[in-house]
Amino acid sequence: MSSWLLRSSRGIRTNVLPRAALYNCQRSFSTTPVAALQRTPSVLIPEKPTNQDNKEVEEKKRQQNVANEFIEAVLYGSKKIKEEDNQTHSKTLARGKYVHELQKHKVKPDKVEEYINLVSTYLPKFANDPRNDLHLCGSWEVVIGEQDTFVHIWEYKGYPGHRNTLARLAEDPEYNTFMKQLRPLLISRENNVMLEFSFWKTSPPMETDGGIYELRHYQLKPGRLLEWETEWRKGLECRRQFCEPVGAWFSQLGELHSVHHMWTYPDLQTRKTTREDAWNVDGWAETVYKTVRLVDNMSSYILKPLNYSPLR
Numbered sequence: 001m002s003s004w005l006l007r008s009s010r011g012i013r014t015n016v017l018p019r020a021a022l023y024n025c026q027r028s029f030s031t032t033p034v035a036a037l038q039r040t041p042s043v044l045i046p047e048k049p050t051n052q053d054n055k056e057v058e059e060k061k062r063q064q065n066v067a068n069e070f071i072e073a074v075l076y077g078s079k080k081i082k083e084e085d086n087q088t089h090s091k092t093l094a095r096g097k098y099v100h101e102l103q104k105h106k107v108k109p110d111k112v113e114e115y116i117n118l119v120s121t122y123l124p125k126f127a128n129d130p131r132n133d134l135h136l137c138g139s140w141e142v143v144i145g146e147q148d149t150f151v152h153i154w155e156y157k158g159y160p161g162h163r164n165t166l167a168r169l170a171e172d173p174e175y176n177t178f179m180k181q182l183r184p185l186l187i188s189r190e191n192n193v194m195l196e197f198s199f200w201k202t203s204p205p206m207e208t209d210g211g212i213y214e215l216r217h218y219q220l221k222p223g224r225l226l227e228w229e230t231e232w233r234k235g236l237e238c239r240r241q242f243c244e245p246v247g248a249w250f251s252q253l254g255e256l257h258s259v260h261h262m263w264t265y266p267d268l269q270t271r272k273t274t275r276e277d278a279w280n281v282d283g284w285a286e287t288v289y290k291t292v293r294l295v296d297n298m299s300s301y302i303l304k305p306l307n308y309s310p311l312r
Contacts, residue, residue: 099162100137100194100202100249102260103152111185112148116141116306118185122178123152124308131168133161137202137247138311140213145301151215153247155202162193192254199233200261202247205310211266213246213303213311218259224294225250228259235287239263242274246311264311268302 107115119139127136137153156162169175196202220228229250236245248261265271278284305312 097158098196098202099156099159099252100196100247101154101156101162101191102194102249103154103189103191105150105152105189106146106187107148107150107185108187109148115150115182115185118178118181119150119152120306120308122174126169126175127154132165133157134165136310138213138309139306140215140303140309141306142301143212143304145299149301150306151301151303190254192251192258192260194249194251194260197229197232197248197250199229199236200245200248202249203244203311207312208264208266208305211264212268212271213305214263214265214271215301215303216261216263217299217301219255219296219298220257220259220294221296222257225257225259228291228294231287231290235284235291238281238284238287239278241281242277243271 105115123136123139126132127134133156135155137155139152140150142149142151156165218228232248239245244264246262246264248259251258251260263271265274
């Protein structure tokens with residue numbers, strides 16, 4: 001009988017290992033795992049990170065956060081500036097007492113005279129009606145820039161004054177008649193609700209004896225208004241030495257991230273020389289350098305006041 005075959009009491013053959021092989025297997029099973037644990041404890045029990053390792057991880061996280069903030073600032077503007085911007089627009093930048101509306105009417109070329117006659121008849125009436133909480137700052141025709149275009153700037157006694165005036169005019173038959181006559185004369189019209197900068201109060205009614213007005217428009221990069229205001233506040237004194245600032249406003253409703261400011265000059269030649277003189281004053285070149293980089297685009301319009309305009 002072969003040593004690999006044993007008979008059970010019931011006569012069934014069973015395969016079993018030889019005794020020597022069984023002994024070797026038991027010996028290997030009982031010693032190998034213990035030896036493995038003794039030889040490679042680091043595989044099963046990881047070492048605790050040292051203080052140096054923690055510092056390196058934290059430093060990498062900090063550097064990554066700095067990089068992310070830098071990229072965000074480049075693409076969307078400084079997060080800190082935007083937070084300050086949101087908190088200070090109404091409290092610091094604006095005077096807060098008045099709300100201004102800039103209206104722009106693009107008139108059909110063959111209807112310009114009819115338009116001038118219409119607004120000259122009705123707008124002073126609305127402005128002088130004591131029931132309306134508003135004041136007309138001025139009305140102008142664009143003579144260099146968008147031709148056949150007219151600009152009107154209204155001043156309301158805050159947002160309540162704006163709401164009350166619009167509600168009252170909506171029920172005014174004379175105003176409704178004016179609007180029915182106005183619309184057929186226009187190609188387009190738009191308006192922006194603005195606040196005036198605290199450092200640049202809108203001028204009261206005045207006459208310039210045939211002078212001209214310049215309305216400049218700056219479309220700022222989003223989130224850069226506070227920076228623009230900071231630099232312009234410094235540079236305004238340089239310009240004030242040579243010409244009279246009329247007003248400066250930043251938009252709240254309509255075309256956002258935009259700034260308008262207005263100047264008056266006796267004529268275009270005086271405008272040229274006064275702007276050149278400003279470059280000789282310390283601080284003006286720095287103001288221009290620091291504000292231009294905040295702007296996406298800009299435009300300039302030369303305006304002629306209409307006969308009824310309080311600013312003319």
